[in-house]
Amino acid sequence: MRFYFPFLIMIGISLSLSAQDILECNRYRIISISDSLDPGAGPCVYFQMTTDTNTYNTGYTDIFWVTDSLDTLTIYNQWGGWLPTTSGVLNDTLDYLLAFLPGHASFPNDFSGKLVLRNPECEIPFQYRDLQTSISKGHHLIDVYPNPTRDLLSIRHPTGLLPRSVKITDKQGRLISLSHAPPTQLDLHQLPPGIFHLEITWEHGEVSFHSISKI
CATH class of the missing domain: 2.60.40 (Immunoglobulin-like)
Incomplete structure (x- = not known):
């Protein structure tokens, strides 16, 4: 945008x-x-x-x-x-x-x-x-690092929950990828430089949103 x-x-x-x-x-x-x-x-x-x-x-x-x-x-x-x-x-x-x-x-x-x-x-x-959503009110405690990143991005929930799915979109809302049962380390090396948004659905249905910078 x-x-x-x-x-x-x-x-x-x-x-x-x-x-x-x-x-x-x-x-x-x-x-x-x-x-x-x-x-x-x-x-x-x-x-x-x-x-x-x-x-x-x-x-x-x-x-x-x-x-x-x-x-x-x-x-x-x-x-x-x-x-x-x-x-x-x-x-x-x-x-x-x-x-x-x-x-x-x-x-x-x-x-x-x-x-x-x-x-x-x-x-x-x-x-x-x-705001009525299932977003974690403590999503700022979720580690998404390093940010900015060149290739690998790690995600970690403070209570040890595992990600059930990760959706990546660009700034215009276009879907880049959707991974089910993803690893806790994402390989983003194929993405061009820019701002992207992560929607992480965790075990038990908790959802968190994060903005990342790919360099």
Whole structure:
């Protein structure tokens, strides 16, 4: 995903939504969110969004995070990415990576606000404390190293759980690989340099998300 600094950062945008827009907005859901680091863009927020609709398969949409106090956290990037859809053209769950504006370096654990979409005009209310997923709340204790890496990447759960599957996607959410019953050391030498995202499903169903840098 490319990042562009706009000539004007729009703060506290208020959108006039129709009843149909609001209905469709309610069918998009944030299922994971974490901090990340992009070599070119700096501190970023990585998140996943899912849906059960195919109404808004409109191509690229601009997206950015705004708090209830009208503080814009991420760059209005004037490029955006595809929305998730059930149409089969893309996936019903997609990954996103947005660069933080100066003055912000991480996504607040007490965040209350919205994800604003442009094309279509849409606002998705979001409160961090209401995030309902099976993500490990202590996933920061999971070792994924070395990061950055040139070839081998080790993954280790603090309680000794073994990985049941590992999914690797690129910044645009495209699937790179999916391994079942993988080893605890992954060979990434064939990947090109860049940022990739790992979704690790552990024994007993626990899931953790990690951003890695391949150099």
